[in-house]
Amino acid sequence: MTDLIDRQKLSYIAAQAADARLNVELETEGMTLNIGPQHPATHGTLRIIVRLDGEQVIWADPSAGYMHRGYEKLTEVRTFPQVTTLVNRIDWLGSFANEVPFILAAEKLMGVEAPPRAQWIRTILFELSRIANVSLFLGDLGVQLGAITPVFMAFRDREYVLNLIEGATGGRFHPNFDRIGGLKDDLPAGWIAETRQVMKKLRNFCDEIEDLLFGNAIFQTRTRGIGVIPAPVALQYGLSGANLRASGVDWDLRRDQVLPLAYDKIDFKVWTHPDGDSFARCWLRLQETREATHIVDKLLDGLPAGPVMAKVPRIIRVPEGEAYVSTENPLGEMGYYVVSKGDMSPFRVKIRTASFNNISIVPWVLRGVFVPDVITILASLYFILGDIDK
Amino acid sequence: MSVMFAVDLPYWAQSLLRVLGGTVAVLLPAGTIVYVFLFKMMSFMQSRLGPMEAGPYGSMQLFAEVGKWLQKEDIQPEKADARIFKMAPLIVLVSTFLLVAVVPFGPDAYFTDFEAGIFYALAVSSISVLGILIAGWSSANKYSLLGGLRAAGQLIAYELPMVLAVLGVVIQAGTLNMQGIVFKQNADSMFGWNGLGNPYVLTQFVGFVVFMISIQAELTQAPFDMPIAESELVSGYMTEYSGFRFLIFFIAEFATVGVFSLIASVLFLGGWGIPFSWFGWDSINAVDDWMNVVGPLIMITKMLALSFIIMWVRFSYPRLREDQLQRFAWKVLIPVSLANIMVTAILKVAL
């Protein structure tokens, strides 16, 4: 404990020294500004302490943890099926996607493989949660930059996707639908036709947003060249998902690893962008949303028939072992390192969330940018507080 | 307003009518703009209905909002500079009332008739800058301070293009008097054809565009709303204001939109007039008396048209960053308006 306090003292002294240096060199006082925890721009309670020189950021430090719920400890007292309920709530906008890596890890440890129909439906719901998540991002992007109109279109079109998810799973936001060995239920009648309709609507929405927001000259001026993250830095910090691909790294966990999901059975395009600036990240997510609608269509075309649940015992005891499964979630790479000792509960679950790494780069990327650009960069990095804070 | 009625009104009655008229002239556009554009038009553009509960189709929503703001607690930050904090919204509102004093609504329907009307208007419109600045400073809040500083830079920067755009109009009209400018637009002819009069929106098109952009910035509307910047500064210089004081800021914002639209319609759209050639009038005094009633209605129509444009742009565009804003003003708008003045002057002498 004492060396914790020593370290705190040291960092406090270092901050004071930095301030003193600032005062001597520039003869002005840097202004310390708290962005958050209550702030319209942060998607939840994230606090970023910035030190400003006029409107330029000299030093930034995100302070997460306002929403820490202790998930890794909580999983140790839950049975394996109960963990899906917990884990829905990490990235609450695309919540089905949170369940999938955990269930896959448990299935890997048990040696159980879900039947093909379950795998395909899992993938469809996964992509639907991606669309729901990222369409909100696209709308919210406008609000962060000052365009208040696109967000209403985003929410309107997102309602269709949420209705679909509710129709299949019973829950709009927290489906809790994935089970070890398959899914809770099969799809309802008429769902497939409805989904095709909704995918068309979503594609229209993507085109609308592209016209309204991305084609706008002011949007381009506000996002091009802002917050450039070069590929080596992105890799070092462990950025993932659209953030990494926007820096030019061609790494997509759907294509680049073999999982019992239906991705290897269909063709889809993995988008990258060489620039690594905010525009690239936003543009990439738009393209990925469109691509996700195409993926859903192809998956619906090839959906096999059959059962949706494999034979698993009533009380699930996962054999001893360790497994790490990560998937390409809407926010990035989300993975679960599950350690099991043969009990009904996991021994240790390490939840690797995408936003934790995505936000760890904030001190690096925010140096020297203006205050409005802070908002732009945060918006383009796209995080969910539940994902950072677990 | 002196010959509005055949009766000779005593001075105090005339002053009272002027005060009432001024209040109506400021608050009526504000209320209309808030309801029609902010509540309804913005909602329809965002595919939703807007307020529908208060009154038929939500028409009483503004009164409900006013009542709500009036009954809110008047909070003042502890460290705020109390006197200045209280003064700031009033200063912004005062500048709007002062502005409307020179706007002519009809051949005899005006509050005052300055010889240098437009000069006075431009000067007085800068008073609101002071109000915004001291609101930002006295709030004892870093966000408000940032908003106030941004406002200072922006509003002063965009004063210049505004003035220069107006200068083109003044050169063409040959007078600073607002009534004179209206007369010139309606009585003159464009390149020899007097079917439409000489509305400066056509002949001073560049000046019109520059003026509208500058108004957008002067009103801190998107894409120039850095001082407010809702997603960053929560409300900029207005963050710490609540209750009645916020209501004053709110009304002042939309009233100023209306008043600036009135001024723009006087300068560019021909004010209260319809082209005089349609009626055979050749001087201000020859204009019929019924124009004193129809004039204000025409003014309101033109004001609504221009406010529509201002609000439409506000709801559609993201906001420019402060330095991009400044760059746009100093490097694009000012040279363009200077070029406009040169061309106008040359053509005025040549033609």
Added chain:
Amino acid sequence: MVPLSDTQTATDQTPALPGDAKRERVVQQLRDALGDGLIDSLIKPGDDMWVRVRTDSWRAAGMALRDIVGCDHFSFLSAIDWMPSPFGRGEDDPTAPTPERDMTIRPGYTGGDTRMQVFARVSSTTAHFGVTIKADVPDDAPVIDSWLTVYAGANWHEREAHEMFGIGFEGHPDLRNMYLPTEFEGYPLRKDFPLLARIVKPWPGIVDVELLPGAGDSAEDGDTAQAEGDTAGSAE
């Protein structure tokens, strides 16, 4: 017993299993780089791989992974406390005496000699594989080298591991709390730190359950867990 490492040889009758050349080369590269710093490894062919290194080779192993093996993408860094929880699953009846529990420390894949281990995951975006690397943390003085100079992203992960497990990271300049308030005492993810929610309010499954009329047997742990399992929906 779970096979913990692949140093156990198969019998002579076993046909030659298809090896995982990619991952075996990685193990060989690490062995060349670290010498005997590499204690153990486990490869699941075609699937995943685990590697355990000596505590003092932790940073060297990171650099070898980054530079020689080519794992450019840093995924996460955390720790595991291998001691079984003295509180079980938090379902103890607070009025009954604490049941006996087996407290032997049994580590997982690639073994381990200490109670706590630090583990990290890195992947290669070009060769499409990932490595989980573990290292023991000495029980008496839980300190290990920081990976800050190896992967910049380890900064936040080490802060989190420090506050949750109490593991010190040598060379990390700013080891303050990530999630917890600064004044928080204790290391929550250690197994001897109880789940406070279950201390404050005991697990209702034991305390509040009311017997059905006519049901003679008391509701024991397994049954109620089965009921839980039912409602959580392991449908078939």
